[in-house]
Amino acid sequence: MQTNFTPQQLTDPLVARSNKILRACVHCGFCTATCPTYQVLGDELDSPRGRIYLIKDMLENGRDADEKTVKHLDRCLGCLSCMTTCPSGVDYMHLIDHARLHVEQTYRRPWRDRALRWMLARVLPHAGRFRLALMAAKLARPFARLMPDARLRAMLEMAPGSLPAPTREDGVHPAEGPRRARVALMPGCAQRTLNTDINAATIRLLQRAGCEVVVPESFGCCGALTHHMGREHDALASARATIRSFLAAGPLDAIVINTSGCGTTIKDYGKIFAGDPMQPEAAKVAGLARDVTEFLEAHGLPEGTAPDLRVAYHSACSLQHGQQIRSAPKSLLVQAGFTVVEPENPHLCCGSAGTYNLLQPELSGELKRRKVATLEAVAPQVIAAGNIGCMMQIGTGTGVPVVHTVELLDWASGGPRPAALTQAPAIPT
Template structure:
């Protein structure tokens, strides 16, 4: 793609990077076939190629974002399926992230939308506030039907539509909190490694059992696990809302505490059980590339970051010798398959654990979760969820396995009319169960599965 940035514009490192990304695009349109919003809406401007044209025009002419441009950028899920498909290696992720920062800085959204986005940015990264908000949402959910419906013919979601979507996603109950930062879990037997485990923000409120399963499996196999004190949200949620100052502040804080832990006690890896967070942490090196004080440390942290399945695949595990007939539909989270290029590994680990693993048709298409997307774009998210659940149902599974809490909540929201009743559990919970850990809570009613661990 030909670009016409001035020399003065190219002095800005972000514009220089955008220019390189844009020039890599050859207009081939392969990305449209795998873009969820284009598949649903059929609008060229809701495809990666269309958004690239809008972003190019906005950046090249240094125009303030218009309502139309913002609409199409907001509709992007950042699922990154286009990057998997693109034969030219266009780094759409970095381009759309840059566009979102410009939108956040230069576009004035309606007051109600600014309010809701501000609440999400303040609450979701803070586990204490998030827990309180989930309790409040559960109490308010019976009144959701009283909220005004979307006016006839209107496609842009209103504040009330977004509020209704947020209430529908609130779980019926919250589990008790897990262990806090600063806790060290010693390896059983001879220590063969030492890792930090990201505590997360929403996940530690909604499903602390995920990290507890990871800790059990790792320590049982000779790996010491530390929950580093003073760790913050990874910054993913606010980063994808265009609030880069907040995201980079959080990234720097995490880099400092992890670097201190490495220098004091050593770490083989920084493990992540939420793939959306993992994709962002692996990108810290890029995000802070122009920060002289943090660039080297950020690159070091990104190199150490691993999805939990990546790390488990590299250590010696006593896999069960017997097979079982529990059918697992593996949902491949976008941030894992497109963001981190981890596709077969989780399925291989599940197969080694004795499960019958089924691929989900159209596995490249997003489930509609995408961080805060299922709140901010509820209609598109609902349609994607319905499509995903129908595809999962075609495999006739006993359980659904996923590697990202956002997907798990989106697919498993049984309070919503289009949610699934099939249990949705994290991949590490199944691996832990198969190798000696307890049966995941959501599977307590099932008698099928590994004859190991505690029922």
């Protein structure tokens, strides 16, 4: 794609990077075939290629974002399926990041949008505030249909009926048997509130694999949620705290992450902090980051025997597209003894995408409906995923139990039966 940025514009590192990304695009349109929003809406401006044109026009002309551009950029899930498809290697992830930052800096949203986004940025990354918000949402849920804003209705309807008791995993968890590795676990922020079993299963599994597991104290958000909303100041503040927490943990062989949305962002810290004095530390943390399945595939899975169970594996976009990890989760489940099946169109997003299901409930709901239909079509006894957002999204649309991949691997190697399966009598003990 031909671009016409001025020499002065190109002195801005973000503009220079976006210029390089734009020039890599050859207009082929392969991305439209795998873009979830284009599949639903059929609008060229709701495809990666269309959004690239909008971003180019906005950045090249140095103009403020307008309502039309913001509407189509907001509809982007950030699933990055287009990057997997693109034959030219267009780095859409960093282009849409730049565009969202530009929107946040130059566009004044309607007051309801500003208030909603401010609330999400101030609540979701903080476990205590998030818990209080979910408890309030549970009380207000009977009145959801009276809410004039579809997004507020979606928030109330997404709130789970119950929450697990708060737990803290902070500290050092020794390896079982000889220590083969020393790793840090990133416990997540929303995950700590919504499902405490995931971190517990991960720690047990890693301990059985001969790992000493360090969970940094007072760990907060990695910055992923606010980063994808274009709130760069908030995102960088969270990321700096995350980096300091990991560096204070002492020598590490890996930083293990069981929330793939967080993993994609942390692995990108080196680029996010480009030109920042903290870039060397950020790059070091990024280089140590591993998804839990990525780590276990290389390190080795504890021995065990899985129950005879048919598992539909849902591949989170942040894992398969953001981190290019596709085979490891399925291979580990098969190695553990499960029968693994995969739905049709596994590359398409379930519609969760961080805060997307709260900010774009109609589109998110349609994507969820399609994803659940393909998962149920393979007749699973349980659905496994590697991201809490996907688990919550899919779980609200199906009666099939949804669990994290590590919960099944933990169960197969001696851990407890996942709590989500206790109400499923057809599943063997």
